[in-house]
Amino acid sequence: MAPEQITNGAITPATDIFAVGCLLYELLAYHKPFEGETVHGVLYQVLTTDPKPLRTMAPSIPRRSSGSSAKP
Numbered sequence: 001m002a003p004e005q006i007t008n009g010a011i012t013p014a015t016d017i018f019a020v021g022c023l024l025y026e027l028l029a030y031h032k033p034f035e036g037e038t039v040h041g042v043l044y045q046v047l048t049t050d051p052k053p054l055r056t057m058a059p060s061i062p063r064r065s066s067g068s069s070a071k072p
Contacts, residue, residue, distance in 0.1 A: 006043050029057035 002018040004010060025033040033051035036042040054061055 001043065001046065003047055006047055025051060025054060025057075028061055029054055031057055 002015040004012070004015060022033050025031075034042050034045040034049070036045050055063070
């Protein structure tokens, strides 16, 4: 869930881009970008942290591709 959805903000095309970014991160790294023991824990992580850099999770990813997973 995108940060703006958690905070009742406006839903924009950026919401979909965030979702695709999370999906691509998980497909490439074999790990979710945000993890927690509960749904609330995951939502808190989305709001307060950045995912680990993709190259630390999947070193075989080309360097040019890894910058795309950062939050705006």
